Amino acid sequence: MRFLYNLLTYLLLIPFAFYWLLRGIGNRTYFEKLGQRFGLGFPKLDSCIWVHAVSVGEVQAAAPLIRALMERFPERQLLITTVTPTGAARVRSLFGDRVLHCYIPFEFPNAIASFFRAVKPDAALIMETEIWPNLYRACGVRQIPLILVSARISPRSVPGYRKLLPLIRETLSHGIIIAAQSQPDADRFLALGANPVRTLVMGNIKFDVEPDPDVSARGRALREELFGDRPVWIAASTHEGEEPLVLDVHRRLRARHPDLLLVLVPRHPERFQAVRDLVGREGLDVVSRTEDKPAGNASVFLCDTMGEVPMFYAASDVAFVAGSLVPIGGHNLLEPAVLGIPIVTGPHNFNGQDIADLFVDLGACRRVEGPDELVTTVSELLSDPAQAVRLGSAGQSVLRENRGALERLLVLLEPLLGDRRPA
Numbered sequence: 001m002r003f004l005y006n007l008l009t010y011l012l013l014i015p016f017a018f019y020w021l022l023r024g025i026g027n028r029t030y031f032e033k034l035g036q037r038f039g040l041g042f043p044k045l046d047s048c049i050w051v052h053a054v055s056v057g058e059v060q061a062a063a064p065l066i067r068a069l070m071e072r073f074p075e076r077q078l079l080i081t082t083v084t085p086t087g088a089a090r091v092r093s094l095f096g097d098r099v100l101h102c103y104i105p106f107e108f109p110n111a112i113a114s115f116f117r118a119v120k121p122d123a124a125l126i127m128e129t130e131i132w133p134n135l136y137r138a139c140g141v142r143q144i145p146l147i148l149v150s151a152r153i154s155p156r157s158v159p160g161y162r163k164l165l166p167l168i169r170e171t172l173s174h175g176i177i178i179a180a181q182s183q184p185d186a187d188r189f190l191a192l193g194a195n196p197v198r199t200l201v202m203g204n205i206k207f208d209v210e211p212d213p214d215v216s217a218r219g220r221a222l223r224e225e226l227f228g229d230r231p232v233w234i235a236a237s238t239h240e241g242e243e244p245l246v247l248d249v250h251r252r253l254r255a256r257h258p259d260l261l262l263v264l265v266p267r268h269p270e271r272f273q274a275v276r277d278l279v280g281r282e283g284l285d286v287v288s289r290t291e292d293k294p295a296g297n298a299s300v301f302l303c304d305t306m307g308e309v310p311m312f313y314a315a316s317d318v319a320f321v322a323g324s325l326v327p328i329g330g331h332n333l334l335e336p337a338v339l340g341i342p343i344v345t346g347p348h349n350f351n352g353q354d355i356a357d358l359f360v361d362l363g364a365c366r367r368v369e370g371p372d373e374l375v376t377t378v379s380e381l382l383s384d385p386a387q388a389v390r391l392g393s394a395g396q397s398v399l400r401e402n403r404g405a406l407e408r409l410l411v412l413l414e415p416l417l418g419d420r421r422p423a
Contacts, residue, residue, distance in 0.1 A: 219314020
């Protein structure tokens with residue numbers, strides 16, 4: 001099966017490269033360090049701790065881990081790899097030149113081998129759901145300790161993995177340590193052939209995010225500067241097909257709260273202009289963040305910048321975490337929770353079902369089944385500030401009570417690095 005898998009990676013190389021070039025025509029950042037996608041132009045490192053995070057969400061989730069590694073192992077070089085340019089931009093905005101960044105190569109053997117000829121990590125930490133047979137095997141044959149951090153497998157993914165069960169079982173056999181988010185996640189890994197001794201339930205390091213007083217202060221200042229005393233709700237990380245639903249909800253909310261402002265944050269930067277055009281077609285006045293002016297009487301404020309979502313959460317009265325009204329799987333509920341902002345999410349949370357269920361069960365988030373319930377729920381929270389405060393405080397309590405995964409992970413990592421100190 002590995003032979004067939006490798007054959008498939010080579011057969012898909014040309015169409016995938018063509019797809020990547022097409023993406024680059026619409027978004028020039030996809031051409032950045034393009035050679036690294038094919039195994040060329042990596043930094044030369046004889047020793048490093050390597051952390052892989054696919055995109056913005058995973059980089060944000062890995063941020064507490066990266067900061068802890070910088071503090072715990074100050075003598076070591078940190079290499080962060082991503083797949084997307086937006087993830088790379090988030091690495092730069094969070095850490096600047098304190099870490100190195102490169103793109104992970106495509107999953108074909110020559111590119112993977114080239115990556116490891118240049119980069120010789122002492123340990124590899126892969127965030128959440130990434131399972132790449134060639135990448136993992138390359139770590140195994142080079143005896144590079146590999147930890148799947150906050151590892152999870154959604155129930156929806158299991159049938160697909162089962163179709164490749166011999167390959168997945170072999171992939172998980174290379175001494176990989178699986179630091180699962182929850183017992184159900186651990187059970188799903190075990191069902192796919194993971195080693196029980198190396199499969200541990202360690203929790204989710206996302207809970208170890210610390211509140212940043214500066215973000216809250218900047219959010220309040222931003223609100224005063226741009227929004228005045230208007231009520232504000234935010235729809236963050238929206239996807240195609242979701243914005244029309246959100247704009248219809250906003251129109252209906254404005255019938256109850258005439259001065260209400262929507263902060264609309266599309267998930268992908270290449271869609272910023274298309275979303276702005278959509279808002280115009282819907283007959284709603286819009287001001288973009290890049291216009292660098294107050295919202296005035298506009299109905300919608302479009303956040304068309306990167307890295308400012310936490311600040312706009314802090315500037316809002318109610319946060320709707322998108323990717324959940326349509327079957328995308330939802331996004332990070334913890335980002336607004338750490339700021340004490342009342343959270344609303346849609347029905348589709350399978351990318352983080354355990355966290356979403358925990359928040360809903362503990363009264364720290366309101367889950368709605370569709371646009372009608374979203375109108376009702378946001379309106380209730382805007383009309384009842386005391387209820388909104390209770391919801392936001394409950395989210396902060398859930399975070400406090402579930403911290404600790406990061407420290408457990410560092411305890412696990414220290415002996416793996418103990419005999420691998422750089423000369």
